[in-house]
Amino acid sequence: MADQAVKRVRTRHFQNAKEAGIKITGLTSYDQLTASIFDSAGIDFLLVGDSAGNVVFGHGTTLPVTVDELIPLTRAVAGAVKRAFVVADMPFGSYEISPDEALHTAFRFMKETGAHAVKLEGGVRSAEQIRRIVEAGIPVMAHIGFTPQSEHGLGGHMIQGRGEGAEKLLADARAVEDAGAFAVVLEMVPSGIAAQVTKELRIPTIGVGAGPHVDGQLLVWTDWAGLGNGRVPKFVKQYADLHGVLTDAATAYIADVATESYPAAEHEYPE
Ligand SMILES: Nc1nc(=O)c2c([nH]1)NC[C@@H]1CN(c3ccc(C(=O)N[C@@H](CCC(=O)O)C(=O)O)cc3)CN21
Numbered sequence: 001m002a003d004q005a006v007k008r009v010r011t012r013h014f015q016n017a018k019e020a021g022i023k024i025t026g027l028t029s030y031d032q033l034t035a036s037i038f039d040s041a042g043i044d045f046l047l048v049g050d051s052a053g054n055v056v057f058g059h060g061t062t063l064p065v066t067v068d069e070l071i072p073l074t075r076a077v078a079g080a081v082k083r084a085f086v087v088a089d090m091p092f093g094s095y096e097i098s099p100d101e102a103l104h105t106a107f108r109f110m111k112e113t114g115a116h117a118v119k120l121e122g123g124v125r126s127a128e129q130i131r132r133i134v135e136a137g138i139p140v141m142a143h144i145g146f147t148p149q150s151e152h153g154l155g156g157h158m159i160q161g162r163g164e165g166a167e168k169l170l171a172d173a174r175a176v177e178d179a180g181a182f183a184v185v186l187e188m189v190p191s192g193i194a195a196q197v198t199k200e201l202r203i204p205t206i207g208v209g210a211g212p213h214v215d216g217q218l219l220v221w222t223d224w225a226g227l228g229n230g231r232v233p234k235f236v237k238q239y240a241d242l243h244g245v246l247t248d249a250a251t252a253y254i255a256d257v258a259t260e261s262y263p264a265a266e267h268e269y270p271e
Pocket residue numbers: 050051054055062148156157158220222223232233234235
């Protein structure tokens with residue numbers, strides 16, 4: 001019985017962590033195996049990101065990803081964790097039209113997946129959506145700075161919040177806090193402005209390429225584990241070389257099968 005008493009991470013733990021100066025850690029996950037590994041290791045939250053468009057489905061951007069595609073992935077992750085807080089990323093085209101549309105999409109994720117919160121992109125422009133979802137009792141993680149769903153509008157993978165952009169970033173940060181977001185992702189912003197936003201807000205800031213002076217960090221797990229083809233954004237630290245490990249394993253397997261080294265006696269069923 002005792003080991004069933006793993007205390008789940010909840011929104012108040014994000015707030016408490018900020019107040020206590022304890023860093024929050026997050027990774028993306030899209031399947032039950034990685035979710036279970038990261039959860040057991042003690043990660044605080046898992047984001048089922050629309051970055052699945054890049055890393056699961058092989059699109060060049062997140063734009064083609066649909067709610068129907070993310071729901072089964074999110075259900076797999078939410079079903080695998082004992083402690084981690086699971087955030088469902090709302091994809092491009094599933095919340096922008098109106099607060100009603102945003103709430104409808106958030107309801108789908110909450111009812112059909114077991115996620116604990118939703119995330120959507122945009123500051124001032126998404127504030128009414130955030131407010132509506134929060135009023136329905138669903139926690140919202142906001143996402144400002146570089147917002148990948150707007151990459152064509154922003155002109156590429158551009159650092160946000162520099163120069164004149166600092167005021168816009170601060171306005172976006174204040175807007176999502178006022179709208180009731182429990183945390184905010186700051187993506188690809190200079191460390192100084194991220195530090196300023198972090199100091200000004202009561203809610204925790206989660207950095208993705210925002211330097212160390214934020215309340216938590218988040219990375220796309222396949223970048224972090226070196227599973228991709230080597231091209232990762234500057235802000236990524238690769239903690240493993242899964243691309244190399246799996247390449248070596250596949251090469252060895254192909255050679256073993258060719259030479260009948262695999263299967264060996266221990267892999268055969270007796271007559
Ligand atoms: N695998 C993956 N990792 C991510 O971090 C990520 C996704 N996919 N998909 C959704 C968004 C898109 N993001 C990205 C994608 C590319 C860069 C990038 O290549 N940045 C370059 C500089 C800009 C450029 O030349 O395009 C860098 O070196 O930081 C950054 C963020 C972050 N998110």
